[in-house]
Each structure stands twice: as structure tokens, then as C-alpha cells.
Amino acid sequence: MALSQERLGKYNPEKPTENRITDIGPRHFWDFFPPVIQKNYGKWLYHDILEPGVLVHVSETGDKVYTVRCGGPRFMTAEYIREICDIADKYCDGYVRFTTRNNIEFMVTDYEKVEALKKDLLSRKYVSGSYKFPIGGTGAGVTNIVHTQGYIHCHTPATDASSMVKAIMDELMDHFTGMTLPAHVRISIACCLNMCGAVHCSDIALLGIHRKPPIIDHEVIDSVCEIPLAIAACPVGAISPDKTPEGKKTVKIKEDRCMFCGNCYTMCPALPLSDKLGDGVAVLAGGKISNRISEPKFSKVVVPWLPNNFPRFPEVVEVVKKILNAYASDARKYERIGDWAERIGWEKFFEKCDLPFTEHLIDDYRLAYDTYRTSTQFKFTEAAWEVSRAAGGIK
């Protein structure tokens, strides 16, 4: 059988349930494993990173598999996927794999093929000069960014994701193709607080945030929304029922309570938040997911807001580089960004990264107190002297 053609193909709208197949789930993984993976399943002894982006896994059967890892744009077209297939057909007997972090992995069993494969991958460039398949993303460097939809396909973003990824990775290529950092650095982007990408445990996270409360579309709100649901959606109880002068049902918002989470908009399209001047990017740092040495931890907000300067986000790129550079020169081997910040103290983090500390970085939401310092163990930085000067007593 073949894929259908014509407008409705083999689907018959008169009889939608005829021959319907449902609940068959995904393709079974085993069928998609290359033979060397099937044969050595569960028998791998160890691996080595031969060079950035190239791994060898060695099995107790003596078999080896070489993996060449490439950074891919998560947004990709049929044309790009077909090119991946051409490469996989040529070198990898028609098998290929994608990683959790949007990388593409080509596997071969013959070391001889690795050089040819690498050469081929790096020779493939767009007419404008970008690599199609940069090799790297292993070890103590920066691997590909996980991210969300942004302006490409979502209705709630406070920033765009694909463009920010491109802008950042263009500047961090050396870290993608190198392994010179103290440990892995995982960067993630989510374009609103929904955080489809769940970026809250990343070494560096870029997060789109709104800064203006919702605008109320009084004319339609009662017809397009369940008003009680919109009211209930607000985590801080800022929304309450109201009437327009004409007596139509609507809501009012205590604007000074709003924390710009966008949750009301999720429930009700008549409460849009986005705004050119209000929206922007918060930078979070120091989270991790691995249980290695220290426990997994949340990222912390280190820059409350930067402008959406499309398409290259220079302010965001600069902050990312500042953090990476300070970390690279100061952290110890195996120390993740969060472990480093905790060892030197967050006051030193801000000093070394040359980032201003503002009142926006002090928690005042629930459980805020957990983050307050309740000891005299701190280090002196310029920020401390500023407090002393303001409080009086030193000049």
C-alpha cells in the first residue's frame, strides 16, 4: 500500500469510523535499533569521548559502536530530515537517532567510516554559510539548547525561542565543539512561564516573561470565557467579578497584585498580556538535574529582565557569556554552575559575573523566607558596602 493522495485520501468523511485504527501507540523501539545496538543491548562495558562530538562505546562482546553527534535545529523541515536520511543511508545502514536535547546521532561500527562521515557532515552548509550538522555537544562543554515554540507556533509567548537559540549558539560554538569547561553546561529556553521546556533546573535558563497585567476585553469576555474559571485561575487572587457601565458581566484586576504569570490568559482569551515594551527575558542560573555529587536543584533568577531585542538578543547573549566566562575561569573541575555559586556564595557569583543585584531578585512569593540569609556568614562585596553606606556608618 502507499500513502494516499487526493484531498481526503482514503479517509471517508461519510463513514469516519470505517476501518478506523486507534490506540496503536508508537512504533516499537527494537525494530528501529541498528543491528549492533540490538546485538549488544545491555552488554556495554564503557565509553570514551574520542574527540568532541565523537563517542565510542565498547561492549563485552568486543563490538564497538562509534557515534558522531551533531547539533540540530529542533525546528526542521522535510528537506532537512531527508538530508539526515541520505547521510544515515550512506554511512549508517539507514539508522539514525535523536537525543533528548535535539542533537542528531549517526552511529557506525567501523572506525574507518568515522573520518569520512565527519568530513561529509562538516562539508554540508547552507548557501548562507551556516553548518547543517556541526559536530560536538559532548563532555564538559555546552550542548544543544532545549527550547519551546515561541512566535513560531504559540499564543502565549513573551519572547521567541528559535531565534534566541540561534543567536546564543552562534556565539557559543567553541563551547559546543570543545570540552574546556569545568563540567557540563545545560542551557534551556522557555518562552513563557508555562515552561513547556521545564527549564527550571538548568545551568542557564532563559525565560520569556511579561511585565504588564492583562488587558481586559470587556466587550467579549462574557461570551468567550467562563468568567469564574478565569477568576479561579489567578494564583494570587487578583481577579474579581465586575460589571461594565452597560451592565455586562466582566472582571476587574488588582494590578498591583499581578505577578504576570499569564495563567488567566490561558483560561480566557479576553485577557491578553503580551506587549512589545513589557515583554522580555529573565535569566536563571545554577540549576541541575543530575544527582551527581550534589542533589538536583532549581535555577535561580539572576537577571530579572532583559529586552527582546530581535533577532539576535545581544543583551541576553552578553549575560550568558559573562556567566560562562566567570564560571570557566573560577570553578573547579566537576563543579556545575550551581555548585560553584553555592561554594563561593551567591554574593561572589554576582561580583564575578559582573551582574547587578536588585530587589527583584529577592523572593517575595510563597516560601520566600527559605531564601533569606539568617546567619552572619557572608562575604563582603561592593554590594554589601553599598548597603552599609545607605544604612549609615561608613563612607
Add this chain to the structure above:
Amino acid sequence: MAFAPKRPQKEINYEEVRIYTEEELHNYTEEELKNFKIKHDIPALEDLEKGPWPSFVADAKREALHRKKLAEGRTMVDKDVVDDLLGQLELSFNDGETHWKHGGIVGVFGYGGGVIGRYSDVPEKFPSVAHFHTLRVNQPASKFYKTGFLRALCDLWEYRGSGVFNMHGSTGDIILLGTTTEQLEPIFYDLTHELDQDLGGSGSNLRTPSCCIGKARCEFACIDTQDLCYELTMHYQDELHRPAFPYKFKIKVDGCPNGCVASIARSDFSLIGTWRDNIRIDQEAVKAYIAGEIKPNAGAHSGRDWGKFDIQKEVIDLCPTGCMAMEDGELKINNAECNRCMHCINVMPRALRPGTDTGVSILVGAKAPILEGAQLATLAVPFMKAEPPYDNIKELLEKIWEWWMEEGKNRERLGELIQRKGLPRFLEVIGVPAAPQMVKMPRTNPYIFWKEEDVPGGWKRDIKDYRMRHKR
């Protein structure tokens, strides 16, 4: 060892199923591409064609050109859909605001998820993306593919959709980005009939479970991540396709505490491979590491000169539990004190391996900030065997779902329900005793919610009786 699917899998022979001919697939030249302009002015996006990282704009443009050169009637969605997608993106940059409308309920018959409705709010400018719905497609566990399948999917999606994908969405699904309402059923028909492939979840239901590469190519894996992931996906097809939950539910499977699919931060039900016997040690290999014959951490740090490998400084002193020591030239591990953080194993994979009596630790309730703030998953079951058909895991999961469906408020994630009701209540629901492993420390406040049955004599007391002993 081999794993069998629950039903026979259809072999996809691209030559048999294909829509486009070779000529159609290679219908433009590099030269044409160089000179190609899409139908809108996109200076900001064109700036993103420069620079070394793969440019999604350059990629989108070649798809646009390729579509443009297909004959009329060879795509069921407008040929310039990619032009309009880029045009609208450029407009969003200029306006600093998205131009996608809020939602819209569309789907395929009988399913309550898998399709996300999307409409442009400037359809007069970009008519080809006026309707631009997403389909989520179940990814195969750990995302290996055969090219025949991918090529067939490309043809299907170029013919009936925009030809634009996300490989993959953050939950793990293959995302097909942009088609019309009319094409949803034909796409679903061909997906299921020709590609032997189902849709994923969206809305208040189970999301396609996802897992790390596990034993397929990772020596650290303690469990069969793909098999467990596939089994849960297949067993809970109904939960995946027909929303019956208060909100979304995610299951992720990591093969070891390194956590490559981030289950601990990104899933309501996080299964993490672990072991309960001893770390296996090859003392000869330890010596080889000490002698500098093997690169530490599989060479992950070899881009910089960190000096000679020092097992004391780099492994023993960094062990969070201080349970390692060198004695008489041999590495000793006090396994009873080890918390299985993986550090030593990561640094010396040839010398150290996880134990062989393996299973999963189960953690629950991780989520992103909406609504009540971000949560990491909380340890609920320190150790459970994970062997087919995984009935113990399914039973636990079903107990959790039952409680959550009963008690959970609309749009309350499991982690939030546990916060609201308290971990002790959750433990009661899943029928396990409290253990110090579940907390970082005991509570610091003494505000204990004693129950009446905890206290001898109950709570009913008589004030008169009290007053016999104590005058007013």
C-alpha cells in the same frame, strides 16, 4: 536478548509508500536557492541565516523553494505556507508580540488530544497559515529511527501539511507543525494505516512517556528503559488519548541517577534506575586510571589541561557521602553509606559499574512553575523491582491516578495536590509507611496534625470532668 512489540510491526518500504518522485524531491539547484527570496521581506530573519549554528531560517527557505517548485495539486496545504510562516514570524519580531490566536478546539474523531488548534490573527496578510494546527505523534522510545519511516513521514507531512517539524517537542513527541482542519483525518488515517503509528497526547491526559537511551547504548543503565516506557505507553493508550485527568500527566524513565531525560524535574511520575547491591570494582582499571593510562570521565574534560588525574581529589574527596578510601592500593567503597550519586562511576567508567541487583526509585510530582511554583519530584518509593510486565509499577500508578482524579482540582498537577494534602496523606493513599528517605530533614515546626485515633481516649472530653480537677 530481544524485545518484541505488542503487535506485529509493519515494515515501511519507502519505495512502496512514497508520494513524491526523485525528480520532485530534487527540484531545485543550489544556484536557485542562493538567489531565492520568499514572498515577504524578512530582514531580521535573514540575519539569522548567518553564523555557524544551523540556521532554521535557511532551512525553512529551502523548504519554501522546494514547495514552490512542486506542481499544482502536489500539496494539500498551500504551497507558500512556509513563506507565510516566516512572514508572520518577522511581523512578530517587529510587533514584539505573537500573532497566533488563543487555541481552538480541533482534533480527530474519538481522541481528546494529540492535535493543538492554531489560527493566525492576521490571516489577511498570511492566508496560508490562517489555519495552522499542530499534531503530536508518539515518538519511538529513545528516538532511534529507520530512514524508511522518516522519509515516508516527510512525504506525508509535506503533502498534507507544512513540511515543518519539531524533532522533537519538549515532551518527546514528534511535532508536525501546521496543517488545516480538513487534513487532520486524512493524516491520521495514513499515519495509522500506512505508517503504523499513533498520535501523542495533549490536554488533560497522559503525555507520551519518554525515556533515556538506556541499555541500548549506555553502560550505566540499570533498567530496560525503552521496554518499560513502551509497556506503559501501550498499556495506557486510553489515558493517553481520552482526557479524564484533572490536568496533564507525564511519565519519564531515566536509566540511572544521571537523569538524561530529566524525569526528576519534568515528570509527574519519575522512574529512575538504581541498584541496591554493591558498585562493581575492577581494581586493575582503578590502577590504570591512577597511572594516567585511561582518561578520567571518558575524556569529557580533555579540552583543557587539568593536570594529572588525582583519585583522592577528584573522586574520593568529592564523594558526597565520604564513603570511599584507598587502602593498600585498592579502592574501597562502603556501599551501605553510598547514596548512588554516580560521580565515581562517571569519572571511572572502566573501573566502576553500578551493581547488578537493580530496580527503580520512584519520585512523584515534578512540574514547571504554573500554577503554584516549580517543583522537583519527591521520593515516594526508594526501590522497586522493574521487570516485565511491570505490574507493581502499574498498580502504584493506578492508585495515584485514582486519588488524583478523585481529589485533584481542575488544572491541579499531582505535585500540587500532594502539597495541598500533605505527603503523609499521599503515603496513605499509596499504602506505604513513612521513611526518612522521603525528606531532606524532619519538620522544624511541631504543628502536627494528630488524628483522633492517634491519641488514647480520643478527643471527646467532658468539661465538667475537667472542672472537677481545675476550678474556673
